[in-house]
Amino acid sequence: MSKKQLNRYVLTDELYALLKQQILSHVMPAGEKINIDKLARELGVSNIPIRESLFRLASEGFVTIIPFKGMFVAEMSLKDINEIFEIRTQLEELAIRKAAPRITKERLQQILQELERANEAAAEENSEEKENEIRQMNEGLHGTLLLYADNFNLQQMVSSLIERIHRYLNLHHYKIDLEAEKAEHRSIVNHLLAYNTEGAVTAMRQHLHNSYERLVANFN
Amino acid sequence: MSKKQLNRYVLTDELYALLKQQILSHVMPAGEKINIDKLARELGVSNIPIRESLFRLASEGFVTIIPFKGMFVAEMSLKDINEIFEIRTQLEELAIRKAAPRITKERLQQILQELERANEAAAEENSEEKENEIRQMNEGLHGTLLLYADNFNLQQMVSSLIERIHRYLNLHHYKIDLEAEKAEHRSIVNHLLAYNTEGAVTAMRQHLHNSYERLVANFN
DNA sequence: AAATCAAATATCATACACGATATATAATAT
DNA sequence: ATATTATATATCGTGTATGATATTTGATTT
Numbered sequence: 001m002s003k004k005q006l007n008r009y010v011l012t013d014e015l016y017a018l019l020k021q022q023i024l025s026h027v028m029p030a031g032e033k034i035n036i037d038k039l040a041r042e043l044g045v046s047n048i049p050i051r052e053s054l055f056r057l058a059s060e061g062f063v064t065i066i067p068f069k070g071m072f073v074a075e076m077s078l079k080d081i082n083e084i085f086e087i088r089t090q091l092e093e094l095a096i097r098k099a100a101p102r103i104t105k106e107r108l109q110q111i112l113q114e115l116e117r118a119n120e121a122a123a124e125e126n127s128e129e130k131e132n133e134i135r136q137m138n139e140g141l142h143g144t145l146l147l148y149a150d151n152f153n154l155q156q157m158v159s160s161l162i163e164r165i166h167r168y169l170n171l172h173h174y175k176i177d178l179e180a181e182k183a184e185h186r187s188i189v190n191h192l193l194a195y196n197t198e199g200a201v202t203a204m205r206q207h208l209h210n211s212y213e214r215l216v217a218n219f220n
Numbered sequence: 221m222s223k224k225q226l227n228r229y230v231l232t233d234e235l236y237a238l239l240k241q242q243i244l245s246h247v248m249p250a251g252e253k254i255n256i257d258k259l260a261r262e263l264g265v266s267n268i269p270i271r272e273s274l275f276r277l278a279s280e281g282f283v284t285i286i287p288f289k290g291m292f293v294a295e296m297s298l299k300d301i302n303e304i305f306e307i308r309t310q311l312e313e314l315a316i317r318k319a320a321p322r323i324t325k326e327r328l329q330q331i332l333q334e335l336e337r338a339n340e341a342a343a344e345e346n347s348e349e350k351e352n353e354i355r356q357m358n359e360g361l362h363g364t365l366l367l368y369a370d371n372f373n374l375q376q377m378v379s380s381l382i383e384r385i386h387r388y389l390n391l392h393h394y395k396i397d398l399e400a401e402k403a404e405h406r407s408i409v410n411h412l413l414a415y416n417t418e419g420a421v422t423a424m425r426q427h428l429h430n431s432y433e434r435l436v437a438n439f440n
Numbered sequence: 441a442a443a444t445c446a447a448a449t450a451t452c453a454t455a456c457a458c459g460a461t462a463t464a465t466a467a468t469a470t
Numbered sequence: 471a472t473a474t475t476a477t478a479t480a481t482c483g484t485g486t487a488t489g490a491t492a493t494t495t496g497a498t499t500t
Binding site: 068 | 482
């Protein structure tokens with residue numbers, strides 16, 4: 001009945017996750033040269049699985065390979081963030097259009113409830129906790145829409161874009177405006193509950209536009 | 221003065237291009253188990269650069285990795301093509317919106333001229349030549365718009381999607397309706413020449429929708 | 441059927457050769 | 471002396487060869 005789903009351990013996968021985490025959190029800072037042999041010694045593995053995981057990270061834009069010079073943690077420019085937000089906005093419009101007729105009222109109301117809980121939890125204003133709550137809040141809305149959009153490739157692509165945005169957020173210790181995010185999320189969900197797909201699309205575009213503006217205003 | 225620009229090649233890059241070509245042209249058919257050691261012997265290289273290039277191809281959806289079972293040429297389903305066309309349509313809308321104010325009248329008129337030339341060349345009806353013309357025609361419009369869209373990430377993503385579509389076309393020896401494609405391209409360009417961006421966007425969406433419908437009608 | 445065992449293969453480690461690049465040092469020119 | 475150029479050395483990236491371990495697969499046995 002239940003296939004023995006042994007969690008077989010592939011070192012390359014583990015290293016992929018570990019290194020991505022280090023890059024997202026800037027433990028490995030942008031631009032840094034990656035010394036593969038040194039990394040291998042530190043982690044107690046050989047260079048082969050590390051090389052392989054870095055190739056994967058390069059395909060996703062987290063690592064830059066320069067032939068015969070080495071692998072480097074990818075740089076992040078404001079131009080990159082601008083490009084990524086443009087793409088993400090366009091793709092999430094597709095996601096919400098496709099998800100709108102599929103998503104259940106129950107799931108939408110659950111998202112609203114989670115929004116309120118996020119509010120209370122973040123009231124304590126613990127920076128660490130707050131960031132965590134915001135991750136969950138974003139996963140609640142954006143993740144759910146992607147799930148219901150019934151487009152696996154879309155889900156993968158947007159998830160990867162969001163990771164790259166988070167990398168930028170982490171860099172600047174950006175203080176997210178929780179109240180604004182919450183209000184915009186609520187607006188999107190309410191439009192969906194009212195079967196107003198176009199309203200939801202507009203609200204989503206506005207939400208992502210605002211998020212981008214708040215981000216660059218904070219930094220620039 | 222002129223730095224000796226030796227075209228020193230990286231084996232992994234060469235293998236990446238070669239294997240992608242083989243997959244796109246179905247020399248390596250979908251679903252096939254990739255025997256890395258056998259490939260290595262045939263190509264006269266070791267298995268490591270092959271593994272690395274396959275990891276890259278896996279990130280782009282051309283190869284599927286199943287842990288401890290091996291690497292396989294990725295399967296292609298109609299569902300995949302559907303998803304990809306949805307995404308591509310959404311992204312090319314962004315591309316044309318961004319390119320519209322940047323692209324020059326001269327470049328647009330050049331595209332129109334190339335369209336006419338494509339017509340004449342394909343009149344000879346050589347199947348090989350015709351496919352080549354169509355590649356160039358698509359590169360002319362879609363490639364140019366992506367170039368002028370000033371969004372590098374967008375360009376990369378759409379290019380990758382188009383490659384995956386071509387893989388599907390190659391599989392079914394699909395006979396493209398040149399006249400239809402040509403008319404739709406002309407419509408898009410004419411809207412752009414008239415500074416009618418929204419008209420161009422609508423024409424682009426319609427064009428991609430029609431391309432998809434012609435494709436699946438031919439197969440299904 | 442279920443369990444056991446053997447063969448095949450994927451994964452990973454180690455050692456090494458070679459070439460490209462970066463850095464330091466020395467030589468030359470201004 | 472300073473700046474520039476050339477040379478030597480060390481470092482590191484790329485690729486090969488070989489072997490060890492882990493997992494899957496298929497055959498054999500119970």
